Amino acid sequence: MKFTTLFAALFLFVTASLSAQEISEHALGLRLGDSDGFGAEISYQKSVGSSNRVEFDLGWRDSREFDAFKLTGVYQWVRPLDGNFNWYYGVGGGLGSVDFEPNPNFDDDNDGLFVFAAGDIGIEYNFDIPLLISLDFRPEIGLVGYDGFDNDFDFDIALGIRYQF
Numbered sequence: 001m002k003f004t005t006l007f008a009a010l011f012l013f014v015t016a017s018l019s020a021q022e023i024s025e026h027a028l029g030l031r032l033g034d035s036d037g038f039g040a041e042i043s044y045q046k047s048v049g050s051s052n053r054v055e056f057d058l059g060w061r062d063s064r065e066f067d068a069f070k071l072t073g074v075y076q077w078v079r080p081l082d083g084n085f086n087w088y089y090g091v092g093g094g095l096g097s098v099d100f101e102p103n104p105n106f107d108d109d110n111d112g113l114f115v116f117a118a119g120d121i122g123i124e125y126n127f128d129i130p131l132l133i134s135l136d137f138r139p140e141i142g143l144v145g146y147d148g149f150d151n152d153f154d155f156d157i158a159l160g161i162r163y164q165f
Contacts (some may be wrong), residue, residue, distance in 0.1 A: 010060070023047045024126075024165065027043075027045040027163065028045075028163055029132075030042065031059075032055065032158055033156055033157055033158025040059065041055065042058045042059075042137075043057045043162060045162065051078050052075070052078065053078065054075055055072075055074045055076060056072070059072070064101060065100065065101055065135075067098070068097060070098055071096065072092065072094035072118060073092045074120045074138070076088045077090065084125055084127065085126050086123070087122065089120060089122075091121040094118065095113065096124065098111075113136075114142060115144040116142050117140070117143055118140045118141075119138065120138045121136065122137060130165060132163075132164055133161050135159055137157050140154045140156055
């Protein structure tokens with residue numbers, strides 16, 4: 001009986017230590033990617049508990065083809081890999097607005113608001129200084145919006161660099 005109790009206590013301790021994370025209370029930086037991620041995004045992360053966080057990203061683009069902004073929110077679960085390496089996954093969504101430049105070959109009815117759902121999976125390295133670097137994959141699917149987005153499944157791969165405080 002004592003052996004079983006000792007074994008159970010040891011198992012719980014090891015399990016708890018494996019899932020313990022050092023997630024910074026706040027992190028602010030850039031998420032640099034493309035494929036409808038609109039290139040550069042301002043990124044903010046806020047911890048929610050010891051191994052969870054929320055991330056908010058604001059992306060925009062001013063190009064020859066269109067002007068747009070996109071706001072994304074993702075809830076993430078963070079898990080340890082080795083040393084300062086972590087991996088994370090999450091789910092969320094967002095909204096945005098797009099304004100296509102006038103083009104006689106295309107219909108301008110695609111302008112306006114769009115809403116999308118997103119997943120997220122990535123890997124990050126937490127330096128000993130307050131710097132966090134990450135690489136993630138965020139698939140997005142349009143739910144409501146302009147015709148060029150609502151039926152598409154988009155891949156958004158990005159490199160993130162954030163200051164932790």
